[in-house]
Amino acid sequence: MRDFHLHSNYSDGDFLSAMVDAAEVAGLEGIGFADHCNVAPRERMETMRSVYGFNLDLTYERRRRAIERLRGEASIEIYDAVEMDYDPRDEAAIRDFLETAAFDYAIGSVHAVGGANVQAPSQFAGRSDADLDGVVAEYFDRLVALVESELFDVAAHVDLIARTPPLRGRATDEQYRRVARALADSRTVPEINAGRALTDASIVHPADQLFEMLREFDVPVTVGTDAHDPSEIAGRATFLREFVEDAGIDPVDPPELDRSGK
Template sequence: MYDYHVHTTYSDGSFLPQMIDAAEEAGLEGVGFADHSNVFDADRSYRETMGFNLDLTYERRRRAIDRARERTDLRLFDAVEMDYHADREGAIESFLEDADFEYAIGSVHAVDGVNVHNEPYFADLSQADREAAVETYVEHLVSLVDSELFEIAAHIDLVERNEALRGLLTDDHYRQIADAFADSRTVPEINAGRVLDSYGKFHPREPLAETLLDAGVSFTIGSDAHAPDSLVECSEELQAVRAEWDVPIVELDV
């Protein structure tokens, strides 16, 4: 099994050698380092709030991955997880062409400049405004998939992590998302990033996953792990759900 979505200290994860050791312990055949990046200035961006951005450090990380390849039998992928915004597609495309990662993961993390994890912000909104926020999230996600800038789309129902937004995705949203993936080269992932915490669910949740499967959509696997222990534990969970759901899994042509 390949885990295509792991983070290191080049964004908000753990040291790269530790993540490789964990991937070996988990019995993986390969692991993809997809650290966060964006290439546009925005409120609450990773550059402004966290002090890092892979667009400035990917060449140094690439050298570290190359050195690590000499010390492991695992297949190591040099990848990126990029924030997506429709009016920044040109900048994203230009950066991806210049950086030449083995693959790119696209993510929608924010609605109107606010991270969708920000529960107090969305909890203070009216029901109508929360529904509008989820509608905007779906529009951004569909635009991401339609752009075909990315091989993988990450945690495609991320709004479900936020209790103030949970349950607001509708059957119509599911169909919009499934139709977009059915017509795109971009593949959604089964993401275990919050399966071990209080949220306790995979992305996508089963109703959306079933709609995607009905549309003939395949998946990749991603732990979204930021620490060695979670990589090992999420790998076990992903193996189990992969068998339980009987989903078609694709390996990227990289």
């Protein structure tokens, strides 16, 4: 099995070599470094880039050289990828960067709507039900736009709002079905993301409700541990192996996807 979504010290993860070593011990056949990147020119996003280091657009060539060295030493395949924050206003900048950088594959994700991080419960404290439902609706609007943009090979954690208690359980069947339909019509594939699967919350992306709709529309999936630390890889990889076996599915490899279609 290959893990197509993990992070390194080129964003908010551990050192490249430490992640590779842990993946080898976990028995993985390959891993894809998909470090965070945001190319939005707006002041708030540039501040976040400087604080969190989500600036792979400035460092990808240096990371690529490091990956090439590791490929010569490792016993597993190593993919050179990226995870990009998506905002419809940034489509031209994202497209230009991806065409220039020529990664093995690109992951797109929605982490924020209306200036709020959808993973931060504190940003939704005290809001009304109507307001929270509006946040969820905007999240799915942006997620569908991400898929329809055809900029990315993979859509990350396609129901990320499920991680956040004030937003959890607010998604509707129609919102999930809309995402499934968009993915069925796109070359972009969703991932089974194990980033919160082994926590007390036991959250797997996509949730059962959405996962069954993806199967209904015959949408292929890929897999990712979303690991940021070497200690996370083995347990999450084991979970993913068991998940796909129990579900009877054969995940696709993003580097092998036909860029003109699935």
